[in-house]
Structures are given as C-alpha cells and as structure tokens.
Amino acid sequence: MKLIDHTPQSLADYTTAQVANLVPDGRHQALREAIGRHQDEALARTIACIDKVAAWRPGEFNYLHSSQYCQYLYYLANTIWVREKDAASATRLFLLNKALNGIDLFYEIAMPAHFFIGHSVGIVLAKATYGDYLVLYQNSTVGRHIDKIPTVGEGVIIYPNSAVIGASVVGDGCVVSQGARIVDRQVPPRSMAFTAPGGELALRPAPEDLLREYFRL
Incomplete structure (x- = not known):
C-alpha cells in the first residue's frame, strides 16, 4: 500500500491535529494513541475498498482525495469503536468527518467492506x-x-x-x-x-x- 505524501505515523499525527483544531479540549493525546493502535486495520479496510473502486488507482491512498479520506475517517472511527468501545475517540473522528465532508455517518453503523x-x-x-x-x-x-x-x-x-x-x-x-x-x-x-x-x-x-x-x- 502506498500512502501519498505520508507515512502511517505522519498520517496519524495529521488526523489528530485536525481533531485538536476542531475540538480543542486538550484530549488529543488519547486520540493519537487510539489511532496508533487501530490505524493498520483501518488502513487495510480503506485500501481494500479503494482497490475495488474502478476510478481509483489500486494500492494508493491519497489523504487529499476527499472521498477516500472520508471513507478512511469512517473506517478509523468504526474500528476504534468495534475494538475498544472508545466513544470519545470515535466521536471526535465522526465530528471531523462531518465538518470536513458534510456527511452524517456514525461510527456505530456497519458499512460494507466495499x-x-x-x-x-x-x-x-x-x-x-x-x-x-x-x-x-x-x-x-x-x-x-x-x-x-x-x-x-x-x-x-x-x-x-x-x-x-x-x-x-x-x-x-x-x-x-x-x-x-x-x-x-x-x-x-x-x-x-x-x-x-x-x-x-x-x-x-x-x-x-x-x-x-x-x-x-
């Protein structure tokens, strides 16, 4: 898998910084740690989806592609919720997705693999x-x-x-x-x-x- 202009670590830092600016409550370190624990699974789910979309280049995830990043934020929030029931972290990612992409896609919803x-x-x-x-x-x-x-x-x-x-x-x-x-x-x-x-x-x-x-x- 190729992350455009990012490593997994820098992508996690980037997402955490976005949430910290949106929800400046000083709790972003806990979110960063949760992302670190579940990012690999969320990225694997994201790339499995990307690989099936005809218009997208297989094996590549671009954080500046709004639809790809939208789906990644959902998969990340959902994975954190399913694995840890961490509502605080999942809610912050849900709010980020809503603010950036205008979508109401709650982390508890079971979206399909593709x-x-x-x-x-x-x-x-x-x-x-x-x-x-x-x-x-x-x-x-x-x-x-x-x-x-x-x-x-x-x-x-x-x-x-x-x-x-x-x-x-x-x-x-x-x-x-x-x-x-x-x-x-x-x-x-x-x-x-x-x-x-x-x-x-x-x-x-x-x-x-x-x-x-x-x-x-």
Missing part, C-alpha cells in the same frame, strides 16, 4: 442494513422512522437527492434514481426506482452492468 462515495456533501445514513458494493451520492438519505429500519441490498446505487426511509427494502442490484423517495416500500431486485411524472414512485428494470462503472468486480 462502498463508494461519489460526493459526500449532505449524505445522511441511519443504522440500517447495508449490502456490499454500495454507491452513494450527495444529498442521499437512508433513514429510519421510529422503529422501522431500511434494508439496502448488495450492489445498490443511490443517486443524488434521493431517500430510502422506514421499513423499505431495496433489493440487490437496484438503482435509486435522482430525486426518488422510497418510503416503506419494497423494491424488487434489479429494479430502477424513479419518480413518475405525477410524482408517484415507479419501477422499471435496472440497466445491466451499471455497477461495473463503479467497481472492479
């Missing part, structure tokens, strides 16, 4: 079930409603300004078109959900092999 964020601004993700090879774009929302939690299948593409809410189930290989709203609905596998001229949700077969534009499968 996902791609086209543009992070305005993405809000609930504690739902997410399948592998997920594509997300700006202003997309996956949200719960009271105790109703969505399920998003494998190989799903969620385009900008769309939402999957409540007890919705989006099947494998589905496409949620720009602006579509799926609320307490079942979307069969390999369907495209879109907004019909009258404003109602409509379905048609999803394009074949669209996912290969995003991932090396």
Whole structure:
C-alpha cells in the first residue's frame, strides 16, 4: 500500500491535529494513541475498498482525495469503536468527518467492506442494513422512522437527492434514481426506482452492468 505524501505515523499525527483544531479540549493525546493502535486495520479496510473502486488507482491512498479520506475517517472511527468501545475517540473522528465532508455517518453503523462515495456533501445514513458494493451520492438519505429500519441490498446505487426511509427494502442490484423517495416500500431486485411524472414512485428494470462503472468486480 502506498500512502501519498505520508507515512502511517505522519498520517496519524495529521488526523489528530485536525481533531485538536476542531475540538480543542486538550484530549488529543488519547486520540493519537487510539489511532496508533487501530490505524493498520483501518488502513487495510480503506485500501481494500479503494482497490475495488474502478476510478481509483489500486494500492494508493491519497489523504487529499476527499472521498477516500472520508471513507478512511469512517473506517478509523468504526474500528476504534468495534475494538475498544472508545466513544470519545470515535466521536471526535465522526465530528471531523462531518465538518470536513458534510456527511452524517456514525461510527456505530456497519458499512460494507466495499462502498463508494461519489460526493459526500449532505449524505445522511441511519443504522440500517447495508449490502456490499454500495454507491452513494450527495444529498442521499437512508433513514429510519421510529422503529422501522431500511434494508439496502448488495450492489445498490443511490443517486443524488434521493431517500430510502422506514421499513423499505431495496433489493440487490437496484438503482435509486435522482430525486426518488422510497418510503416503506419494497423494491424488487434489479429494479430502477424513479419518480413518475405525477410524482408517484415507479419501477422499471435496472440497466445491466451499471455497477461495473463503479467497481472492479
């Protein structure tokens, strides 16, 4: 794995310094130590994701690539939480990700091993079930409603300004078109959900092999 313009140690220092500036409460040393303990695993998760994204150069992580760094901050926060239940460190990384990238992706959420964020601004993700090879774009929302939690299948593409809410189930290989709203609905596998001229949700077969534009499968 190649870190562009960083070593693991300098990358950990860089992330810690960002948090210290955002949350200047004097507790950054504890965060730096937590990052040091779990950075290898977080980087391994990040690079496994990068290697599958068709538009990204395999084996390279660039901290100035906002989508890559966004996903790294999630994996780092999530790894720290899963391994140590260190809410203080994980929360600081969550807040950094939110401040830098405009994404609401909590560290307790179990994201898949491979996902791609086209543009992070305005993405809000609930504690739902997410399948592998997920594509997300700006202003997309996956949200719960009271105790109703969505399920998003494998190989799903969620385009900008769309939402999957409540007890919705989006099947494998589905496409949620720009602006579509799926609320307490079942979307069969390999369907495209879109907004019909009258404003109602409509379905048609999803394009074949669209996912290969995003991932090396």
